[in-house]
Amino acid sequence: MTVTTQAKPIPTAPGLPLLGNIREIQQKEILKFAEDLRAAYGDLVQFRAGPFPLVFVCHPEHLYHIFVKNVGNYVKGPRYDLLRLLMGNGLVTSEGDLWWQQRRLIQPTFTPKAVLHFHDMMVQVTQKMIERWQPCVGQTIYVDQEMMRLTMAVIGEAMFSIDLNEQAIAVGQAFGVAFQYIGEATGKAFVPPLYVPTPGNVRFKRALETINNFIDERIAYGRAHPTDQNILTMLLQARDEETNAGMDEKQLRDEVITLFFAGFETTARALTWAFYLLSQHPDKREKLQAEVDAVLGKRQPTVEDLYRLPYTRMVADETLRIYPPTGFVARQAKQDDQLGDYHLPAGSILMISPHVTHRLPELWPEPERFEPERFAPGKLTDLHKCAYMPFVTGPRVCIGNSFALLEIVIALAMVSQVYQLDMAPRQIKEAFVGTTRPTEEIHMTLHGR
Numbered sequence: 420m421t422v423t424t425q426a427k428p429i430p431t432a433p434g435l436p437l438l439g440n441i442r443e444i445q446q447k448e449i450l451k452f453a454e455d456l457r458a459a460y461g462d463l464v465q466f467r468a469g470p471f472p473l474v475f476v477c478h479p480e481h482l483y484h485i486f487v488k489n490v491g492n493y494v495k496g497p498r499y500d501l502l503r504l505l506m507g508n509g510l511v512t513s514e515g516d517l518w519w520q521q522r523r524l525i526q527p528t529f530t531p532k533a534v535l536h537f538h539d540m541m542v543q544v545t546q547k548m549i550e551r552w553q554p555c556v557g558q559t560i561y562v563d564q565e566m567m568r569l570t571m572a573v574i575g576e577a578m579f580s581i582d583l584n585e586q587a588i589a590v591g592q593a594f595g596v597a598f599q600y601i602g603e604a605t606g607k608a609f610v611p612p613l614y615v616p617t618p619g620n621v622r623f624k625r626a627l628e629t630i631n632n633f634i635d636e637r638i639a640y641g642r643a644h645p646t647d648q649n650i651l652t653m654l655l656q657a658r659d660e661e662t663n664a665g666m667d668e669k670q671l672r673d674e675v676i677t678l679f680f681a682g683f684e685t686t687a688r689a690l691t692w693a694f695y696l697l698s699q700h701p702d703k704r705e706k707l708q709a710e711v712d713a714v715l716g717k718r719q720p721t722v723e724d725l726y727r728l729p730y731t732r733m734v735a736d737e738t739l740r741i742y743p744p745t746g747f748v749a750r751q752a753k754q755d756d757q758l759g760d761y762h763l764p765a766g767s768i769l770m771i772s773p774h775v776t777h778r779l780p781e782l783w784p785e786p787e788r789f790e791p792e793r794f795a796p797g798k799l800t801d802l803h804k805c806a807y808m809p810f811v812t813g814p815r816v817c818i819g820n821s822f823a824l825l826e827i828v829i830a831l832a833m834v835s836q837v838y839q840l841d842m843a844p845r846q847i848k849e850a851f852v853g854t855t856r857p858t859e860e861i862h863m864t865l866h867g868r
């Protein structure tokens with residue numbers, strides 16, 4: 420990419436020496452900080468989280484340039500180092516040839532057609548949750564915990580063909596601790612190295628141990644049961660097209676942990692936000708209920724039904740617009756580049772926010788409003804292809820996007836057939852701690868329909 424001589428330097432938001440904008444980020448919370456940054460400075464601005472300069476990017480044309488047009492110039496870079504402590508060099512964090520080789524191996528399991536193979540399992544797991552809820556009618560349920568349990572049960576079955584049951588709670592908590600640590604540390608100016616026994620480091624290391632033991636146990640089980648049909652046995656049997664080599668032990672572990680983790684946390688957040696939004700918009704909820712009643716009645720959804728539940732899918736899409744679970748991703752420019760009229764020096768670290776892009780009023784009128792109808796077929800044909808990117812786009816698009824949407828649509832439809840989750844009108848704030856999560860537990864009253 421040539422940088423033209425007229426390219427301008429990216430404007431900088433003023434900050435304190437050393438601390439940069441970190442106080443403001445902590446006071447406002449990073450999502451709000453990013454929204455305000457965009458409102459004050461426009462599409463491209465540099466700020467500092469501590470001593471480190473970051474370039475904030477949210478314009479769809481710039482995103483297209485980074486994720487598609489000049490994608491070869493961008494790596495994930497050092498902002499993923501903390502995540503590497505958990506996921507090693509799995510698909511989310513690896514770069515270059517290793518990433519491409521692994522993506523080729525894993526991709527076939529996650530195509531839109533291939534994930535339909537998981538449909539019946541997802542229906543059964545959701546059914547179990549619905550039955551487990553039966554005695555709780557009229558009572559309060561913790562929707563965020565329930566959704567975490569559901570999505571972990573789904574990925575447990577998909578990856579290992581096991582019902583995680585009680586183990587899900589211990590492993591879920593360990594992932595929660597690990598992710599909280601990573602999320603918080605990412606926003607700090609200085610993070611003590613792991614060998615320093617701060618309470619946070621000790622907790623994090625203990626969580627890693629629980630996770631690693633769990634993953635090692637599962638891999639050993641998978642090796643002992645090679646005829647099981649699941650993602651783990653697929654990974655164990657996968658061979659590189661050219662060299663016929665399988666994955667070494669470390670790579671296998673990294674991919675298993677990556678898929679397991681990436682597979683439940685984000686989807687659980689999306690479902691929690693969806694039920695919250697529906698509870699706050701009874702008219703939209705009625706439309707969804709009317710659709711599932713008309714299409715499914717009392718029976719379980721089949722694969723064919725998925726195409727007959729457009730409104731349920733629109734609710735999923737709109738939820739992912741308002742609360743994209745991955746509120747931020749990062750990239751680093753390998754070489755000098757030009758974004759629009761601006762010069763982006765080599766080595767620049769970019770903070771990209773689907774959260775902010777999804778709320779740009781020139782792209783999304785009344786962006787805060789929950790309006791699933793925006794996604795009605797044919798409605799978004801003129802929209803820029805990077806105006807909506809809960810899964811990002813380009814070669815590094817989320818590999819699990821079809822899997823996640825299938826799971827979300829099934830859960831929304833099946834729960835809405837039987838129950839209504841109610842919450843008195845109120846505004847729950849969001850915060851970004853690795854994923855975009857509610858700042859408080861989501862308690863709702865479970866009513867039968």
Ligand code: HEM
Pocket residue numbers: 510511512522677678681682683685686689743744745748749809810811814815816817818819820822823
């Ligand atoms: C609503 C649910 C989900 C959302 C919003 C989501 C979002 C994302 C995003 C934004 C990325 C890009 C991250 C980056 O560029 O740094 C990503 C990557 C990834 N996701 Fe998801 N994800 C979801 C569900 C899943 C599921 C269910 C799985 C697996 C079963 C999964 C596996 C992955 C993997 C392996 C990558 C890395 C892909 C690569 O770089 O080749 N995700 N996801």
